[in-house]
Amino acid sequence: MSTLMSFFLDTLQPCLNDPANAKLWLPRQLAQMNGSDGHLVLPLHADQQDLGYLTGDNGSYIAEQFAENWSIVNQQDCVPDPNKQYPHLSLSAIQVDGLQNIFVNPSASTLTGQGYSISLPLLFNYYNASSGQKDLPQLTMSGNYHIDQSLLIGDAPNTSTTDIIGTGAFSVVFSESMLNAQASLTIEGSAAMRSLAIAVSELQVTGVQGGPVKLNFTQLTLDGDFTGKDQLIETIKDALNDPEGQAAMVGTLSNMLNSPSNLQSVNNMLGTQTESLMSSVFGPLPAQGMPGDDSGQDAASPVDLFLFDRMRVALNEADSNWYLPWQLASSSDPVLEPYSNPQVNVPDQTLGGLKYTNIQLTNLTLTGGSNAQAPLAAVTLSTPRIAATLNFGGLAQGPVRQLDRPGPPVRQPVPPAPPLKVNAGFSLIQQGIKPVPLVGTLTATLVNLQSALTITPSGADVNDLTLTISDISARLDSAQIGVSVTLTPHDAxxxxxxxxxxxxPEVQSQIANALNNALSAQAPQLSEEFSQIARKAILNQLNS
Structure with a gap:
């Protein structure tokens, strides 16, 4: 995981490109985007765009043809005006269709002081029936054009100037084209009122892999009677396909895309979708909002800290898929609710002058371990590691839920009722004048138990997400433990x-150490299990 942002972007990319994803498929989001007036933004419209002069050989040819046509009609000699030798082109009543037909390519993000700058390359015209995809409109600009050529009439010194005007309709498909969106992701607000702020600053229309944008004119008409009209139309097309003409057409599209109103509509849509995405992944924020105190946190950026804070809030929210009791109860390899250990060996002990040897607990079962909390102040980030101290047995019993783990259906309260309970068989030998073997059962209740652990996330995207769990240790310092035993045969x-x-205390500490060692030995399985649970939780939320 190079950065948290690269992880999120790489995770989102397939969702944005999946037509089956009702929530995130980008073409659908763009097609449904509304402007400040409440109307759909797409297709884009513009009243007027000035393309400038059509230069080069094609521009000269058009100018000469206009001069020849004027001379024939008016029976006077004329030439293109030396001061304005090229035709001037402008567009009106412009409409751009197919802007929603885009495919999201892998993006790049760069860490900044306040968050991230993001470059998002989008491929136009990806969806079409011929490639087996959904059939969406191709990127097409249409409207009217106005071409104006200044002419010089007569011979010096008796000259004058006039203009010849050509008008018509056009429709052109932009192929081999991409849109590079430049955006920033920062934080607005402070403390509990923080939120993500995404702002697109520029939308750049470019060719694919550094090549030129290709223009395919599906319609170009020329009003009026012109000599060599068909050739003139083809020359206008050629002029617009020259590098200067292409740049002018692409510039027109860029101007429309980068108009303040369009960028504002895009940013409004992204802002709404970003908050929806956060709620989808982490669940809705509680009424108190984000954590107000982030002292002691070491994040790569304020954005990383925000995402970390959303996660640690979600661990304690019952309606979130990150809810810690739900995560623990859903573990299946190993099963943690209840947790079982076949055998725990306890070192020899002395009590009342007698020595006890061969102390062994068998078929130990811990129930209620999923009644766990991760207090905000006890979950700290030191990039890339997360350290947490969990409190057990402090939550009231929750509703009965069917656990999300393989095998036969299991329904139980989440979280289970407190306190934590331990049941085990035991055997030992009381050494005296004569060794006395003793067997029986042990029952214990635990209150105020704590456990510390470290989690190190890694992976390029959600499918590669790995949560490596280490440094597991139960803490009995503040725990109250009640123990009762029953011997077989009974001897009060x-x-x-x-x-x-x-x-x-030393016996309890040694039992806890044995359990810590057992859990540490199972750390690889725990890591894989919780990695799978986290992957499933994220994917379910992104694709639901």
């Missing part, structure tokens, strides 16, 4: 003694 006096043995 001896049960009290063995109960005190398991109540010893």
């Amino acid at each position: 006096a001896l049960e009290q003694i063995i109960g005190r043995l398991f109540q010893k």
Whole structure:
């Protein structure tokens, strides 16, 4: 994961290109984009655009043809005006269709002091029936044109000037073309009122892989009676396909795309979609908003910190797919609710002058471990690692839900009712005048248990996301643990003694260490399991 932003952009790209994605397919979003007046923005319209002079050989030919036509009609000699030797072209009543027909190519992002600058290359005309895709309109500009040639009449010194005007309709398809969107992603607001702010600053129309944009005129008419009219029309097309003409047509499209009103509409749409995306991925923000205190956090940028804060808020929100009790309860390899361990060995102990050896817990089961919280202040970012201290058993019982894990359906409260409970069989030998083997069952309740762990995310996109879990350790410092034992056969006096043995802090610490070691040994499985859960949660939200 080079940066968090590159991860998000690479994750979003296939969603933006998927026609089956009702939420994010970009052509649909663009087609439904509204302007400030509440009307659809596309197709784009413009009243007037000045293309300037058509220069070069084709421009000279058009000028000469206009001069010849004027001379024939007016029975006077004329030549193109030396001071304005080329024809001037302007467009009116312009409409641009097919701007929604775009495919999102891999993007690039650069870390800045306030967030990220993003370059997003978009390929026009991707969707067409001939390629087996949805059939969307090709990128087409149509409207009327006005061509004006200044002419010099007569011979010096008795000369005058006049203009000859040509008008007509045109329609041209832009092929081999791309749109490069330049945008910034920053944070607006502060503390609890922060939000993402995305702003597109420029939309650049270019050719594909550095080549020229190709113009295919599907219509170009010329009003009036001109000598050599058909040839004149073809010459106008050729002039517009010259580098200068192409630049003028592409410039017209760029001007329309970069008009303040169009950029504002695009940014409004992106702002709405960005907040919707955040709610889709992380769930809606609670009423109190974002965390107000980010002291101690080490993020690459304010944007990274914002995304991290959305994640740590989501861990504690019951209606989020990131809700920690749901994540823990959904684990299937290993199953964490309930968690089981076949055998825990405890070092020899001494109590009341007697030594206890061969202490062994068997078929240990921990229930209620998914009743967990990740307090905001206890989840810290030190890029790229996340350190968390979890509190267990502090939540009230939640509603019954069907867990999202393979195998037969499992329904249980999420979170389960507190407190955490441990059940296990045990065996040990009480060393005295004569060794006495003892067996029985142990039941314990745990209140105020804490556990620390470290998570290191990696991966280019969501399909490659890996959450590496390490440094797992249960903390008993502030925990209250109640223990009861039952011997087989029953012996009330001896049960009290063995109960005190398991109540010893050092025994409990050694049991906790054994469980920590067992969980640490399972860290690769836990990492893969929670990676799969996170991948599934993100993909479900992006594609639902």
